[in-house]
Amino acid sequence: MEATKFILYIIWGDNEYIINLSPRPEVDLEFYRREKGYCWGVVLTPPLPVAIAWEVLERIATVEERQGRKVEGLAGGGGNFWIRLVKVFRSGVDTDMTRLISDKFRKASKLLGERGLTSGEPVELVGAEEGVAIDFSLVARIRAALAGRILYPGEIGEVLRGRGGGGPEDLSEILQLMYLQGWCEVMPAVGWKNGLPRCYRCGHQGEKVVAIDCIYCGSQGCMVCEECIMMGGARTCLPLYAFRGVSKAVAGEPIQAVLDFPLTPAQRDAGGEVADFVAGDHRDMALIWAACGAGKTEVAFEAIASTLSRGEKVLFAIPRRDVVLELEPRLKKAFPNTVIRTLYGGSKEKFLEGQLVIATTHQAIRFYRNFELVVLDEVDAFPYQGSDMLHYAVERSRKPEGKLVLMTATPDRDLLHKARSGKAAMISIPARHHGHPLPVPELVQLPAFQKDKSKEVTIGRPVIDFLHRSVEGEGFQVFVFVPTIALAEATARALRETLAKQGASMEVHFSHSKDPRRDEKREAFARGDFPLLVTTSILERGITISRCNVLVLFGEKEHIYDAGTLVQMAGRAGRTTEAPTGTVWFVGSKVTEAMKEARGQIEFMNEVAGRKGYLSYQLSAVSCQQKVDK
Amino acid sequence: MLKSFLKDLFDLLYPPKGECGFCGLPAEDSLGCGGCLELFRDYRKQEFCRKCGKFIYKENVGLLCFDCGNELPLFSFSRAAGLYEGVVKDALYNLKYTGRRSLAAPMGQLMARSVLEDGRYRSLEVIVPVPLAQGKLRHRGFNQSGLLARELGKWLKVRVEEALVRTKDTDSQAKKGRRERLYNLQGAFAMAFGQDLAGKRVLLVDDVLTTGATLNQCAKVLIDHGVAEVMAVTWAAGQDAYEILTGKEEGL
Numbered sequence: 082m083e084a085t086k087f088i089l090y091i092i093w094g095d096n097e098y099i100i101n102l103s104p105r106p107e108v109d110l111e112f113y114r115r116e117k118g119y120c121w122g123v124v125l126t127p128p129l130p131v132a133i134a135w136e137v138l139e140r141i142a143t144v145e146e147r148q149g150r151k152v153e154g155l156a157g158g159g160g161n162f163w164i165r166l167v168k169v170f171r172s173g174v175d176t177d178m179t180r181l182i183s184d185k186f187r188k189a190s191k192l193l194g195e196r197g198l199t200s201g202e203p204v205e206l207v208g209a210e211e212g213v214a215i216d217f218s219l220v221a222r223i224r225a226a227l228a229g230r231i232l233y234p235g236e237i238g239e240v241l242r243g244r245g246g247g248g249p250e251d252l253s254e255i256l257q258l259m260y261l262q263g264w265c266e267v268m269p270a271v272g273w274k275n276g277l278p279r280c281y282r283c284g285h286q287g288e289k290v291v292a293i294d295c296i297y298c299g300s301q302g303c304m305v306c307e308e309c310i311m312m313g314g315a316r317t318c319l320p321l322y323a324f325r326g327v328s329k330a331v332a333g334e335p336i337q338a339v340l341d342f343p344l345t346p347a348q349r350d351a352g353g354e355v356a357d358f359v360a361g362d363h364r365d366m367a368l369i370w371a372a373c374g375a376g377k378t379e380v381a382f383e384a385i386a387s388t389l390s391r392g393e394k395v396l397f398a399i400p401r402r403d404v405v406l407e408l409e410p411r412l413k414k415a416f417p418n419t420v421i422r423t424l425y426g427g428s429k430e431k432f433l434e435g436q437l438v439i440a441t442t443h444q445a446i447r448f449y450r451n452f453e454l455v456v457l458d459e460v461d462a463f464p465y466q467g468s469d470m471l472h473y474a475v476e477r478s479r480k481p482e483g484k485l486v487l488m489t490a491t492p493d494r495d496l497l498h499k500a501r502s503g504k505a506a507m508i509s510i511p512a513r514h515h516g517h518p519l520p521v522p523e524l525v526q527l528p529a530f531q532k533d534k535s536k537e538v539t540i541g542r543p544v545i546d547f548l549h550r551s552v553e554g555e556g557f558q559v560f561v562f563v564p565t566i567a568l569a570e571a572t573a574r575a576l577r578e579t580l581a582k583q584g585a586s587m588e589v590h591f592s593h594s595k596d597p598r599r600d601e602k603r604e605a606f607a608r609g610d611f612p613l614l615v616t617t618s619i620l621e622r623g624i625t626i627s628r629c630n631v632l633v634l635f636g637e638k639e640h641i642y643d644a645g646t647l648v649q650m651a652g653r654a655g656r657t658t659e660a661p662t663g664t665v666w667f668v669g670s671k672v673t674e675a676m677k678e679a680r681g682q683i684e685f686m687n688e689v690a691g692r693k694g695y696l697s698y699q700l701s702a703v704s705c706q707q708k709v710d711k
Numbered sequence: 712m713l714k715s716f717l718k719d720l721f722d723l724l725y726p727p728k729g730e731c732g733f734c735g736l737p738a739e740d741s742l743g744c745g746g747c748l749e750l751f752r753d754y755r756k757q758e759f760c761r762k763c764g765k766f767i768y769k770e771n772v773g774l775l776c777f778d779c780g781n782e783l784p785l786f787s788f789s790r791a792a793g794l795y796e797g798v799v800k801d802a803l804y805n806l807k808y809t810g811r812r813s814l815a816a817p818m819g820q821l822m823a824r825s826v827l828e829d830g831r832y833r834s835l836e837v838i839v840p841v842p843l844a845q846g847k848l849r850h851r852g853f854n855q856s857g858l859l860a861r862e863l864g865k866w867l868k869v870r871v872e873e874a875l876v877r878t879k880d881t882d883s884q885a886k887k888g889r890r891e892r893l894y895n896l897q898g899a900f901a902m903a904f905g906q907d908l909a910g911k912r913v914l915l916v917d918d919v920l921t922t923g924a925t926l927n928q929c930a931k932v933l934i935d936h937g938v939a940e941v942m943a944v945t946w947a948a949g950q951d952a953y954e955i956l957t958g959k960e961e962g963l
Contacts, residue, residue, distance in 0.1 A: 291813045296852055310810050314852075 084298040084318035085234055085253050086128030089138055089189060090206055093178055094119035099149045100142040100185065102134045104253040106206050112261045117149075122206030123182050125189050130298045130318035132269035133196065141188040196302060219255060224264060226434070229326030229394070229451025231282070231477070233270065233319055236447070240432040256322055266323040270315035271304050280306035282315040283446060284473030308470050312446055326394065326451030326480060335390045338382035338415045347695045348376055351510045352383040358506050359384040359454055359484050368500045369488040371510035372519050372686045373652020374625070377488045378408065380510060381456045382415055384486065389419055389436055393453035397439045398475055400465035402426065404458070405441050412439055442471040448478035455479045460489040460496065461645045490652060491645030491682070511690035516697035517661035518687040520654045522631075522647070524676050525668045538568065538575040544632065545579060547666060551630045552587055552612045557663070558629045561615040562650050564641040566593040572634060573615040591615040618646055628660040629653060636669030636676055647679035732814050733798045742817045747798055751821050754793045755828060760951060763923045764789040764943075767951040776951040778889075784923050786915065786930040786941040790829055791948030792821045795919055799947045803918055807855050815855070819862020822944055826867060826914075834912050835942055838864050838871045841917040841929055842900065844880040859946060860916040869914070874906040875929055892924040900932045909937030920945040 090106040092099050092113050099119075103109045106124055113119040126137065138147065182203055190200040226240050234252055249255070259265050268281050271290055278290040285308035295303030298318035306315040315321075344352065351369065358367045371377035385395050397412065399405050402425045409423045422435030424444040431444070438448075442457070442465045457465075457475060465471045479485055487496065487505075500507035513519070527541045551557045563572050573591035580587050588611035592602045599619070606614045607626055618641070631654045636642055647667060654663030667676045690696050730737065731744035738744035743751075758767050760776035763784055767776055774780070793799035806814045826832045840860035848854055857873065864871040879899040887895060915929055920943075930941040 289813075293812050293853070296848065305810070305812065307811050307813055314810050 083235070084130060084295070084316070085320050086298065086318070087131045087134035087320070088128050089125040089134055089141075090122055091125065091178075091182055091185065092119050092122040092206070094121075097149050097151050098146070098178065098181070100125075100138065100146045102131075102138050103257050104128075105257055108254050108257050109261060110206050112258060121178075124204045124206050125182075125186050125200075126193065127199075127201055129193075129198070130269075130295075130300055130303060131267075131320045132272040132304075132317040133193075133198070133300075133302075135269050135272055137189050137192045140192055141185050198300075215258060216255070219249075220259065223252075223255065223259065224324070226432070227265075227322070227324040228434075229324065229448055229478075230432075231321055231323040231449035232447060233313065233321060236313070236432075237322060243432050260322075264324065268321050268323065269317060270319040270321045271306050271317045278304050280308060280315050281321060282306065283309035283312075283470040284477075285309065285470055309446065312443060323449045325449065334418075336386045336416065336419065338379075338386045339417060340379065340382070340415060344379060345376070345512070345514045345516075345695070347510050347512045347690070347693070348380050348514075350693075351380045351508050354506075354508045355381055355486060356383040356387055358508070359388060359486070362484075362506055364504065364506050365483070366485045366487065366499070366504065367506040367508060368492060368496055369486060369508045369510065370492055370500075370686075371488065371490055372513060372683075372690070373490045373649060374513050374656040375490075375510040376514060377490070377510055378411065378458065379415075380508075381486060381488070384454065385437065385456065386416070388454040389416065391453075394435075394451060395437045396445065396448070396452040396455045396475075396478055397437065397458070398442050398445055398455060398478075399439075399458045400442045400462045400471070401459070402441050405439055408458075409439055412437065442468075442475055445471070445478040446474040448474075450477070450480045452479050453483045454486070455483060456486045456488065458488045460487045461491045461493060466493070491648045493645060509686070509689055511686045511693065512695035513656065513661070515658045515661040516695065517655060518690065518696055519683050520631075520651065520663045520665050521683055521687070522633075522651045522665040522667050522676075522680050524636075524672045524680065525666050526670070526672050527668055528670055538571040540572075540575050540579045541668075544634070544666075544668060545583070547630075547632060547664075548576075548580075548587070548613065549585065551664065553585075555630075556628065557660070558606065558609060558612050558614070558626055560626070560629060560631045560650070560653050561613060562631070562633045563615060563617060564635050564638040566595055566617055568635060569593045569615050569617050576613065576615065587612050589613045589615065592619070593617040594619045618650065624653065625656050626653065627657045628663075630663050631665045633665075633667045634669075636667045637671050637673060638669075639673045639675050642673070642675055644675045644678035644682060647675060648682055651679065651683060732811075732817050733802050742820055750798065751793055751824075754791075754799075755825055757794075759790065759948075762788055763920060763948070764791045764945065765920065765948045765951050766791075766794050771951065778922060778952065784927045784930065785934060786926055786943045788831060789915075789920060789923070789926065789943035789945060789948075790825045791920060791945045792818070792825050793947050795921070795947035795949050803855075803946055806858075807851070807918065810852065812853060812858060815858035815862055818946055819859045820866055822859060822916075822946060823863050823866035826863070826944055832914065832942055832944075834940070835867075835869060835914045836911045837874070837908055838867070838869050838914045838916060839874045839908070839929075839933070840871070841915060841925055842873065842875045842877045844877040846880050855918050856916050859918065863914075863916060863944070872906065872908065874903050874908055874913075875900050875932060876903045889922045889924075892922050896924055896928045900929050902932060902936050907936075908933065910939050912940045913938050913942070915941055915943040917943065917945045918947070920948040 085104050087102045087104050088106050089102050090109065092110055094117055101109065106122065110122045126134065186203045193200045222241065226244055227237065234256065237252055260267050270282050271278060271280050273279060274286060277286055279286040280290055283306060285306055289308040290304050290306050293303055293305050294301060295316060295318060303317045309315055355367065355369065369377055369380060388395050399408065405423060405425050413421055416437060419437050420435045421437045421439065422430045422433050424431055424438060424440035426443065455475060455478060499505040525543065527543060548559055551559050561572065563569050569591045573589050576589045590602055590611055592599045592614065594617060603624065605611065607624065631650055633647065633650055651665040654665050655661050669676065729741060731747055733743050733747045736744045740748065742748060758769055758772050759765065760767055760779055762775050762779040765776045767774065802814055802818060805811045806818065838860050840854060840856040843854040860871050877899055878901045913933055915926055917926055920926060926943050933941050
């Protein structure tokens, strides 16, 4: 994307001056001439990459000066009485201005000199000869199209073209006018904060902002942010235009979520709590902690419906694209009369406006204070977890007064801490629709299977027995989870050999993230074509197999198997009404803290479900309580 | 407040590990993690075509690769830092298409190691990157071969000259067959204005060698302008087609 260069200027009238930056200072002069009657201007710098111009402006001008500083004879002068008196005799502001200009110019040149740039001489600013023609219809179109967005000039052009009807090639003039009107904010995509390079697009501050030789702005000191480079590189010489979101103040028809199945009591209660939270809670964040397979998506529907009814906007964000695609038809069915947009990498609706936006967390990076309600599903999933960029993007897409609802089956310590300390409201959905408790994993300690040198895997007797029991005894399929791709292959091979030796005819397949036939195998397994699937944690979420048990091997690899991952894997078992129970084994050469924590979380969910009376089968509240007491 | 102070203190005592640019795992070395460096060490030890640097199978030691056997390239010889697959391929993709320019530093350094370990390069005097067409340069913002050349220049202490220009904005080579690639490049390069490398020994730098057509065309232009010798180095090279043609596929 081409760079837009900015120029620092001073514009003044009879009793006020403004120091600011613009890609076309003559536009600014024209604007102030019309608005305030200012007629003089001086350009202080040559065209500069936006971040440098921004930095210089911040250093030489106060906030007051940037917004317009009043200077009126004695009142504006200050200092020595005699000097003030002399000023009165001179012709007022203009003489002050010459001193001010030379002072600001000297400061700016010094700052530019530090960066190896030359500043030339201050030049008088002449207004555009033919005046600045403002295309008001274009302004209106831009405002409508860009509300709630934060975009590069190139992307703005793309939006306008995508919405039909062209616009000028160079939008810098019209965008500058909108900035002067206060309709948008301008910032460099990469700038400095407290002396450190910072990406204003993704919020990254640190070593991933790297210096480059930029062919667009031609400066050696240009920097690019490699954190968000997948979404179009943010550079020192690229400006970002941020337009605050506007909502319809008037409420439309009340909207109700349409569901063709009844909610479970647990979902209904939680749904009510979420709606109450969104309607009026002093906190701005809520955590929905749901048991795996308890149906957390629907729980947010009531709150979404009430927000939409008020004419406000909702973002439903999920870290992964396949889940976005899966969710789209469900939400479209539940909200048939709402304009719903689905955004992901490569989506065609990227720049269209919608009441309800379903998006991958990455896409939130293009929104700016737009949504009254942000629902974030699978908070703990890759890549959202551990990504400061995505946290920042989701946080920024919400209006300052908006609400954030986080949903997860496996909250991390940080989230739990927030909920317990009262910073976030906590809402739980502890039971699945069939009313059975979650299968509690058994922690099994077996010596290591892997002989490291030869990378061979041997399978222990108890594990083989478990597989026989599951497949031949109960007629269940078994998910075998392993930590790495290499182990998936090795384990599948070892299982095949061991089972073949015993004369058992169990088909074993393996799959992992780099497996080109992974979707095919997943579907075949879901159809029940073969009983054993060895897989890395790619299948830990979002797959429902009716009758299955779960076996987690190499559980001692704690850096891969944290508590959250283990809970998700255990959550594959017992999801359907026809087979509401299942057996889960965590097998490792030692019993890790993560295993214990995962089991603790599952037991806690069961306990809460029992206490609230959501469990209709087997474990009554009393027996559950007893178990916990033990 | 206290938390952030403690974190700073902890970071000071135990500096946080950097990230390996190739695989993203924690790495002590600025170059990359242990696993990736081991991989590149292996590549440097592997058998390669003495002419174009493509990786060949053990049984064919001392032979030329299939392509060079058919027609010898005009450059004297070439080496590659790694085989064009896995992390090597990913790294190039991330540099070229994702735009992660910080990868050029470790990549260039690894290429420099390949050059330094090979005695044949001892006489080189100038480094010349394979140029990129203007249109593509504007679009991408940088020439990946140029970045690699600059890093190489730094490590080998040899000057870098952008002596070649691309006169024809050819279609991408990536999706073409061998014959098409050769045809596609006819007359695509020329000497830059005011450059004179006559009598010099030149090291051409490119990102990847598949058929060697690009390097060959560049070498032709340089030799036509009186360059004494053209050597080449690339980040990645393909595997020799010979084994595949005789039916012995890799790993089977």
